[in-house]
Amino acid sequence: MTMRSPQDIAARIRAIRVSDDDLFGFAEEVLMEALDFEHAQQFFDPAMTAAQWDQQRWSEHSDTENYARWYLEFAIGKILGHRSGSASRSVTKLAELAWLLGRDDVAAAMDAAGYPMYGAPKVSVFAAGLGWPITDLVDDPKDRQMLSRMAEGLQCSPDGCTQGCAD
Known part of the structure; x- marks a missing residue:
């Protein structure tokens, strides 16, 4: 299977944020967790560290x-x-x-x-x-x-x- 690029994922997150399609944030949650720290940090608190992000992601899942x-x-x-x-x-x-x-x-x-x-x-x-x-x-x-x-x-x-x- 072909995984979407980090740029595609970031664009989709931005599009979801301006729409009313993800009222509870479930879609954004999945998309965010697919991003590595470098690409995800634009969307969360700047105080979060890479180690904190890695613990928050799909830590028990390899991909x-x-x-x-x-x-x-x-x-x-x-x-x-x-x-x-x-x-x-x-x-x-x-x-x-x-x-x-x-x-x-x-x-x-x-x-x-x-x-x-x-x-x-x-x-x-x-x-x-x-x-x-x-x-x-x-x-x-x-x-x-x-x-x-x-x-x-x-x-x-x-x-x-x-x-x-x-x-």
Whole structure:
């Protein structure tokens, strides 16, 4: 995959800051963490040191793709847990990760997908677009079936949901 350049990322951060598209700052957070100290320092407190910045970034993840894989699994957990706000944040972050990885096609497909069932269709599009089938990331057969249904925009269970799904 082709990672965006620091200059492209900085330009996108500036564009997001003047728009109303990132009300809670989730997209900017992902973009900032993709920048090294030299390129990120224009956006934060000048008193921050390089060491502080490195601790704040994706410290446990070696690169954007590694972070995207980890975050996808996190997002799946939020979907299966019927966590509406967290799932929404995950969709926003995954869309920015698709953009960072140079996958405008995946970001566009996510945008076109519906948002029922805690964004599962959008997250499924992200996973499939990157070659990481969403159900392969879930070990429990019951959770795999539930996630598969939700990715299709259906309630988690054919017998009805007791956790909050709505058609």
